Amino acid sequence: MKGFKHLAAAAILAFTSMTVFAQGEKNNWYFGKGAGIIFSGDSAIATSSRLFTEEGSASLSDKDGNLLLYTNGITVWNRNHKVMPNGNGLMGGKSSTQSALILPKPGSSNIYYIFTTDIQAQSDGLRYSIVDMSKDGGNGDLVFKNNFMIAPATEKLTAVQHSNGRDWWVLAHRWNSNGYMAFLVNSEGVATKPVMSMVGTVHGGPNRKAIGYLVPSPDGTRLAAALWNDDSNFEILKFDRSTGKVSDPILLKGYAEAYGVVFSPDGSKLYGTTYDKKSGKGQVVQFDMRAGSPDAIAKSAVVAGISGSPKIGALQLGPDGRIYMARKDNYYLGVINKPNVKGTACDFVDNGFHLGKQKSDLGLPNFQQIDSKQNMSAR
Template identity: 70%
Template sequence: MINLKHIIVALSLSLSGFSAAAQGETTNWYFGKNAGIAFKPDTAIVQTNGRLITEEGSASISDKDGNLLFYTNGITVWNRNHRVMPNGNGLMGMKSSTQSALILPKPGNDSIYYIFTTDIQAQSNGMRYSIINMKKDGGNGDLVYKNSFMIAPATEKLTAVKHSNNRDWWVIGHRWNSNAYMAYLVSAEGVSVQPVVSNVGTVHGGNNRKAIGYLTPSPDGTRLASALWDDESNFEVLSFNKSTGVISGPILLKGFEEAYGVVFSPDGTKLYGTANGIGGGKAQVIQFDLKAGSAAAISKSAVVVGTSASPRIGAIQLAPDGKIYIARKDSNYLGVISKPNAAGTACTYTDNGFHLAGKKSDMGLPNFPQGITKTKQSGQASK
């Protein structure tokens, strides 16, 4: 005879497991001018308690159950109580760097976290990392090691992909005045001194403003997309080997002035980018069909799926609810793509998609690594 009590207990455990998976490490976002969001199962809740102010980059991290741990603009680190951590000032990122910070847990250690940072526009601070010990300060965390040098000069691009062993990480940046992507292995032994160097694709160089723009992995970590900011700027899609850290097979998508943000759809079949026109004033969200075939076919698949009332839009980030959120400069709203797997305008872009309750977005949203948590699928994939 089936025991009804056991069924109820099993169902309860299943639902609680779903809740944890739906939340997790990317639950809490802090960005812009004191703006914030907390993602719960099937809903996004505005947060107004954040202390962070940034023009562009930020990063935040929560525990596996969705409880906030800390967040940063690449210069200052705030703990779960929204107070500056001990030693939590003086990181060598910059609040006007595209991806000023990225947070990773240390493999094999549940209390140590790395904060990687990038300087503005290929300046001398370059890429660096700092270390937080969450066992310090009564479990609120302490910044115990700062600004270990990695590479300079570097662009403002900074991301990470989970290694194929599902334990370690690849932290990826780009050398300035070069076509070299740099992939640093992060393991239980620490951060590798020598990166895997892939000389591939477009040279990132010239006027220092060309260092601007996002670098983002696909949800499965096998591809990267880069936004190359300039008056005649481009997007670039590349393949990534999660076992070796090697980057290859660049596909250049030309002619999107002031390209800034870039993100893949949850199912990996679409690429979205933000572009603003020369000097701003032509803020658009563009979708590419990555299943179109050849590089030329992918380029020709470009379609504008949304325009913004804001003069500029910036970061474009996939959220735990399966939707894509778009940063609008100096706006009380974020743009939202509700069905990002769907083709063309069926993806449903809403310019005033999420109200920030009096706080303001700027050009950035939190920077998260691939593989840190699962994202809910949203929308229909085209056939």
């Protein structure tokens, strides 16, 4: 294992306020080719796991940061890195962008839902399975698998906490449609019918256009989507946490192989991964969410970082307030050390985090948005 070698001096950290989640649900990451990270406060340590995936994965820990379970959308492992009873055969895809997402059932201390997406809008679609953590001596058991929700759907899958602070909205997108779907998850279970919002770009055409991330802003009031293709786009929308409605799309055009997308901790910046055809390298593009009009946001685009890797993928905000970037077949993740800061001053480092003997692929773990009242002025 190798620790995170911070590029900033400790003196800088002393006066830099950080976003650290009130709970530790996001402290254990498992992704790529057996790769992993364990977060604790401001430290990040490389580790390994049994999970191998080309793209999507999901993990969840308890509020104290203790690992509960993780999955690539096909197999589920427990806290001891062993396959759970009945933990094989989920209908996600290891090459689905957001193949899985894990949510606690509101009002329960033992029940968790695992939502999965099939690859490239195939017939398995969006489904969910149920884990009972009270089973198998407290290590968990899959007690219900692959309940059908809807098909075809894209590879996009995320969740936002309801405005009541208790329930969840699970968000996905219909295929060959401009329909965003918000499924309510509450103490009674998972809603059978979603709140539909016919808004924004049609996600359709060749099946590979189903690729790309969907993520919420830290406060859950915005969504951002990457629409992957040779000549592809990013899309920003508003989200109503009370009604589940999506509205007011902003299209950011012309970003080849748009794939990863993430908001900065304070929501002021949006980052996306793309491919520069001229240089043959991956790029991280930053948009200023406070630029003003949709046109001004589009024109605020700046290349915040260039990778030595031609294929870069997911972006994910870490519990330490930094943004991590997946690099295909690489022993390093890229890191944005100061994601709230404008332009190249955000401090993108291509070889920012060493994964030890394991390699990244295109994905990083998929997490729900958690409503945090903490200081969002990180870095």
